[in-house]
Amino acid sequence: MLKRKLIIYFFIGLVFLFCATPSARADFDGLRQEYLDKLSKYNEAYSQFLIAKNTYQTYKTLASLTQAIENAKSYLKVRDELIIKHFELLLARLDEINFTSLIISDAQKKIAQDEITFYTNHLGLIPAIATLKEVNASADQAQTQIPSSNLKSKQILAQILIAKVEKIKAVYEENTTATEELINNLKADFQTNQTPQMRTKIDKLDRWLVEVKNKKRLCEDKLTVIKTSLAALKPKDTDLENRFNEARIDITQASLYLKEGVSYMKEIEEEMKYE
Amino acid sequence: MLDEWGNEIQENIIQKTWHFVFANRKVVLLLVGIFAVVFLTVQIIFLFTPQKNNLNSMITPTAMPSQTVRPEDRKLSETASAAAYLEIVDKTASLSSMIENADLFESALVFPPVNTKVKIEEK
Numbered sequence: 001m002l003k004r005k006l007i008i009y010f011f012i013g014l015v016f017l018f019c020a021t022p023s024a025r026a027d028f029d030g031l032r033q034e035y036l037d038k039l040s041k042y043n044e045a046y047s048q049f050l051i052a053k054n055t056y057q058t059y060k061t062l063a064s065l066t067q068a069i070e071n072a073k074s075y076l077k078v079r080d081e082l083i084i085k086h087f088e089l090l091l092a093r094l095d096e097i098n099f100t101s102l103i104i105s106d107a108q109k110k111i112a113q114d115e116i117t118f119y120t121n122h123l124g125l126i127p128a129i130a131t132l133k134e135v136n137a138s139a140d141q142a143q144t145q146i147p148s149s150n151l152k153s154k155q156i157l158a159q160i161l162i163a164k165v166e167k168i169k170a171v172y173e174e175n176t177t178a179t180e181e182l183i184n185n186l187k188a189d190f191q192t193n194q195t196p197q198m199r200t201k202i203d204k205l206d207r208w209l210v211e212v213k214n215k216k217r218l219c220e221d222k223l224t225v226i227k228t229s230l231a232a233l234k235p236k237d238t239d240l241e242n243r244f245n246e247a248r249i250d251i252t253q254a255s256l257y258l259k260e261g262v263s264y265m266k267e268i269e270e271e272m273k274y275e
Numbered sequence: 276m277l278d279e280w281g282n283e284i285q286e287n288i289i290q291k292t293w294h295f296v297f298a299n300r301k302v303v304l305l306l307v308g309i310f311a312v313v314f315l316t317v318q319i320i321f322l323f324t325p326q327k328n329n330l331n332s333m334i335t336p337t338a339m340p341s342q343t344v345r346p347e348d349r350k351l352s353e354t355a356s357a358a359a360y361l362e363i364v365d366k367t368a369s370l371s372s373m374i375e376n377a378d379l380f381e382s383a384l385v386f387p388p389v390n391t392k393v394k395i396e397e398k
Contacts, residue, residue: 032383035383042387042389046390053395056395057395057396068395069395072395075393076393079389079390082387082389083387083389086384086386086387089383089384090384093381093384132395132397133397135393135395136393136394136395136397139393139394140394142391142393143391143392143393146389146391149386150386153384153386154386157381157384160381160384161379161380161381164377164379165377168373168374168377171366171370171373172370174366175363175366175370178359178362178363178366179363181359182359182360185359248379248380251379252380255374255377258374259371262367262370262371265363265370266367266371269360269363269364269367272360273360
């Protein structure tokens with residue numbers, strides 16, 4: 001009786017345990033939430049810093065100077081933590097994407113890791129700051145790095161988006177090859193008993209298949225142009241944001257070519273269905 | 276009065292539960308031990324198993340249910356290409372879904388709008 005009870009309780013317990021299976025790893029959504037929390041702390045720290053800075057520059061007292069230094073330190077600390085969290089988010093996304101080239105994937109991860117290392121080291125130096133000169137020196141150090149970090153972040157993001165389009169393109173290519181084989185099979189099947197209508201149909205399917213392949217070529221050309229324009233970006237470009245946004249729009253355009261190609265594939269499939 | 280009844284019932288339940296647990300303490304301890312072992316095992320498995328998330332399911336095509344061959348498709352169905360045709364139709368459908376669901380903006384990954392001017396003028 002006891003054994004039977006034991007077995008029943010055991011299996012009920014197992015069912016409950018497998019229903020409640022929390023993930024032990026920090027996932028992307030968790031990191032994203034942490035990033036948003038840091039962003040709100042950053043905005044707060046920046047406001048406090050501005051108030052303290054303006055107070056010091058107005059009154060020039062020792063008390064206002066001390067407060068300005070403390071607020072500057074808090075602001076620099078939160079800024080570094082925010083940027084670190086951003087690159088951790090990028091790393092988490094890089095881990096999720098299956099890049100077609102491992103070299104590109106590893107290169108992007110290394111860039112993100114290097115940025116995290118820089119800001120972690122910078123963060124470690126902030127507690128030792130005691131004077132205004134040290135605050136300004138620390139600010140200068142980060143100031144030269146931030147535009148470069150901004151550019152690297154954009155380039156990593158662009159690689160992530162390009163990798164997604166390339167993944168879609170790879171599946172598109174497989175589908176195109178399979179469709180071509182099917183058309184060739186149809187040609188072979190109707191070789192001996194070909195009616196004029198079937199001949200016309202097969203010619204039409206061949207032409208349509210060329211259009212499907214053209215869409216893939218357009219997508220590839222677009223991606224090549226995007227990669228070239230991204231490689232030409234520099235940290236101090238005044239129109240960096242605009243040029244990067246244009247690249248993002250171009251990436252979407254590249255995927256739209258594939259979308260059009262897929263609608264052509266559907267038309268080919270519809271045409272192949274009927275005699 | 277209701278409070279008193281409530282307290283009485285509560286004490287009753289607690290007492291009975293305690294008596295039951297104490298009477299079957301060996302069994303209870305054994306069950307707790309088994310639950311703990313299974314729980315830890317599940318956690319360890321999840322630690323080392325790559326997890327599929329929304330992104331992967333977006334960029335990994337999922338199979339759509341196969342279409343049945345209709346009577347008017349009989350010409351095609353008489354050929355050996357019928358199975359290949361249905362497979363391509365499924366793949367095209369999942370490719371279309373893949374393109375629709377792909378997030379090609381990733382607004383969550385934009386560099387934060389940080390201010391670089393932190394210098395405090397010394398006068």
